Amino acid sequence: MKIPDSHPVVLSLVTYAVEMARPDRSQLPLFEERPCSVPGCDNPAGDESGLCLAHEPDPTEKTDPEPDDIPPHCSVEDCYLPATKKTGMCRAHNKANREGKALEAAKKNGPKAAAAAEEGGKQAEGSTAELVCDWPGCDRPACRDSVWCEEHYRPEILGKCRVSNCRRKPVAHGLCETHHCSNPGCENIASASGSGACYECEK
Numbered sequence: 001m002k003i004p005d006s007h008p009v010v011l012s013l014v015t016y017a018v019e020m021a022r023p024d025r026s027q028l029p030l031f032e033e034r035p036c037s038v039p040g041c042d043n044p045a046g047d048e049s050g051l052c053l054a055h056e057p058d059p060t061e062k063t064d065p066e067p068d069d070i071p072p073h074c075s076v077e078d079c080y081l082p083a084t085k086k087t088g089m090c091r092a093h094n095k096a097n098r099e100g101k102a103l104e105a106a107k108k109n110g111p112k113a114a115a116a117a118e119e120g121g122k123q124a125e126g127s128t129a130e131l132v133c134d135w136p137g138c139d140r141p142a143c144r145d146s147v148w149c150e151e152h153y154r155p156e157i158l159g160k161c162r163v164s165n166c167r168r169k170p171v172a173h174g175l176c177e178t179h180h181c182s183n184p185g186c187e188n189i190a191s192a193s194g195s196g197a198c199y200e201c202e203k
Helices: 008-021 091-108 111-119
Strands: none
Touching: none
């Protein structure tokens, strides 16, 4: 279907082309510019964001993860480290569980194999084994909610929350405002229920 020359759309396009051909109108805007939505900023805003180039967020800049993006806790009781998708346990408890299974297999193969496994340091008893500091060469017991001992884990020096994958700054007990228990003096990690308290304080 052919659009007649007298159609309003055709006339408006012709009018715009004529205006664009004029020397004094060569920079005719395609749309009406609106100012940036930030108070006090008169820069022209973008098409969709409503912000100017100076106030638009950098798409390459890393942002803090939302609470929903934080991985679930380890399935071992009283362990609040992030769990892996494959086993549902944290990395430290996965290691202890593997060592415990290796010891059980060695015991089935005879006393010599079991003794060799124990001499090799594989004395873990499943996922309930005591965790050892993950610092190279350190065999001290790890702190609760951590894979490091008290000497090697300094969240205030690291400058970030002691919850893995969280980059927020700590505000109390090495935990950020989102993850620390809301009860004064409590050093536990806040539960995922959103109440602000830890599992122990919710009981």
